[in-house]
Amino acid sequence: MKSIHISLVALMSFTSLMAQTYITNTTIVDVENQKLIPNQTVTITDDLISNIQSNKKVKLPENAIIVDGTGKYLIPGLTDAHIHFFQNGGLYTRPDVIDLRDYSSYETEIELAKKDMEQKLLRYLKQGITNVIDVGANFNFLEQRNYIVKEDGLPSVFMTGPLLTTYQPKVYENLGNDKPFILTTTIEDGINGVRQQLPYKTDFIKIWYIAGADGLSVEASARKNLPIVKAIIDEAHKNNLKVAVHATQRITAQLAVENGADFLVHHIDDEILNDDFVKLMKKNKTIMIPTLIVSSGYNNTFAQTLSFSAHELQHADPYQLGSLLDLKHLSDTTLVNNYKNRSIAQSARNKTSDSIAMANTKILADAGVLLATGTDAGNIGTLHASSYLAELQAMQQSGMSTWQILTASTLNGAKILDKQHEFGTVSTGKKANLVLLNANPVENIDNIINIDRVINNGVVIEPEELLKDSPADLAQRQLNAYNLRDIDAFLEPYAEDVEIYIFPDQLRAKGKEAMRAMYTPMFANTPNLHCELVNRIVQGNTVIDQESVQVGSQVVEAIAVYHIEDGKIKKVYFIQ
Structure with a gap:
């Protein structure tokens, strides 16, 4: 990932904070006193938390950048x-x-x-x-x-x-x-x-x-x-x-x-x-x-x-x-x-x-x-x-x-490095490094990954915009899940109306549920199932994988061609 990509992400995907930003009506997770503080509005000026007060006391400027924290939980980064x-x-x-x-x-x-x-x-x-x-x-x-x-x-x-x-x-x-x-x-x-x-x-x-x-x-x-x-x-x-x-x-x-x-x-x-x-x-x-x-x-x-x-x-x-x-x-x-x-x-x-x-x-x-x-x-x-x-x-x-x-x-x-006066709690004067969660992490620690926004140095970030899957990423993720026999993870990178072909035009399956019906028994019943990626060519939104597939006692050499549309695998052609 080159530095220029970081700059483009910063320009295209981050919310500009030339003005003050307000995270309104949120519940602050106070890790220092171990309590939840509901109905709070947090004001961010530049890269610092400049004010925290009850939602009822806040008057929002007309041109303010507002992040609605209703029903959400604000934790330190x-x-x-x-x-x-x-x-x-x-x-x-x-x-x-x-x-x-x-x-x-x-x-x-x-x-x-x-x-x-x-x-x-x-x-x-x-x-x-x-x-x-x-x-x-x-x-x-x-x-x-x-x-x-x-x-x-x-x-x-x-x-x-x-x-x-x-x-x-x-x-x-x-x-x-x-x-x-x-x-x-x-x-x-x-x-x-x-x-x-x-x-x-x-x-x-x-x-x-x-x-x-x-x-x-x-x-x-x-x-x-x-x-x-x-x-x-x-x-x-x-x-x-x-x-x-x-x-x-x-x-x-x-x-x-x-x-x-x-x-x-x-x-x-x-x-x-x-x-x-x-x-x-x-x-x-x-x-x-x-x-x-x-x-x-x-x-x-x-x-x-x-x-x-x-x-x-x-x-x-x-x-x-x-x-x-x-x-x-x-x-x-x-x-x-x-x-x-x-x-x-x-x-x-x-x-x-x-x-x-x-x-x-x-x-x-x-x-x-x-x-x-x-x-x-x-x-x-x-x-x-x-x-x-x-x-x-x-x-x-x-x-x-x-x-x-x-x-x-x-x-x-x-x-650890005596930085507790700079970050680590949601407090006035500290750096605006924060995470807005969709669910209460105190009730379930797994909610720590249920992220609505990340605020880093005062910049509000849509997390899904930070790193988007490339066509090769999608092909690799489904290959990993195949080798782990995880049917849900295997299907996740595919479009709902995906089409699976035997090259050039023999339709084998259409839609995720048809794929599920085809691959679930294979994952459950095939001994020594493993796909080795021998070579990969990426051309635009097309990924061509040369594969060596162990199926029981047999090894099958195959070519898989993945066509990606709108961030999902839309069509697959198998050449054997």
Whole structure:
């Protein structure tokens, strides 16, 4: 997505706010005091909330821009407090976890991540996420961030540079300014690692506190590397930078907090937390980002047990989502089967870890420890923007209340970098980063995606205008749903009166219901059903896919020609 596209969207799709904007007769969701305030009118001047008062007291100027909030709920803009722009969320994004460079070069993946940054941000904004925190980037992304933040039509971006770590996977060596890690094996390395990031105006520092990779026990390894961790934290604080720490074991988390870590970017999944740890977190005012869904993204991808909600199938990057299903057809079956068997064998351990993480999230939330919502998006199986709802649902499954989740997703996200005076609540004087919902999110957290308008930097946005499906997007979305055997998601990109032909003119079916009758039994009864996209040609509103389709024990080679009209697939021709 090129910058010129952003400018066109800003000119054509956003409501100009040269005058004041009034959101009238709405219910404000007060996350700070955990209450609903009905019948309110919010005035926006430029990019700030300039006034909030009862609807009865407001006299609207004749030329005012008015957004009718009747029956709707106004929440602060959401924050995803843990993402990674250098990772795309698909199968090929972490060669240190599964090395598939024989199928797709990592250099190609890096270039795609840089090229796709603006489109990722539009996906976030479409979901009401007006602030993102990249908890581990690189020097190139820091430079890219510095000019992207000037775009009014995009979410705010806060970013660290490369992760400071005592362990670096070999695949990430020799990447220059694309490297996501700085190896710190001495105290001097740690201090220099902080100083290297200062010229790039990093928003904070991140430590990857990996214990046990050196062959020692977890605790022995953690204590061995503690002087380096402490030196990094001290140097960052000297330069007025907060420090985030990746620490998933209780001992690494405890040592990090004791030595000044400002926020922990993952849950703890190796033991149930005791009162002493909880008191430590509260005393030090350390924030935790649970990231409850990221491990399941890996496990379900490798075990080939993926399933997606209708929301993700419609709003995720369709190409990254589709890549997660590629294990069904990669030629290295030994590698694929090893990962599949390993993931299945680890399922019992994974369930235990997930249960501990859920229990610890509840313990911390109930004790009043500040929790912030973050997805760890960009990792394999955790897709940018569309995974946010699944994270909220996981937080609810842990026992957090909807108010706790809403606060974690707004105000607490702002508190991570001391931005709570700028955004995070619907309050006079704060930035007009808001989301107008069609239903009450306190009653049902799923209503967070039932969005009427997004207000970003005072600009009122129709979310559906932010990113429209291209013809190739529609073809890819129906292909993804086909491979997942999801009949409703499969039919969604098609027009109600779609026509299906055997080339050149043999009509096989007309209308969605006829397609439903044709494909439902196929999805239910066909073993080993999988379609591999071999090649794709896009010409205007026509998409031509060369496909290799596994049907039971047979492989069928086919050409599918999709004709798109008015944003839906209108006609399909199959050539066999």
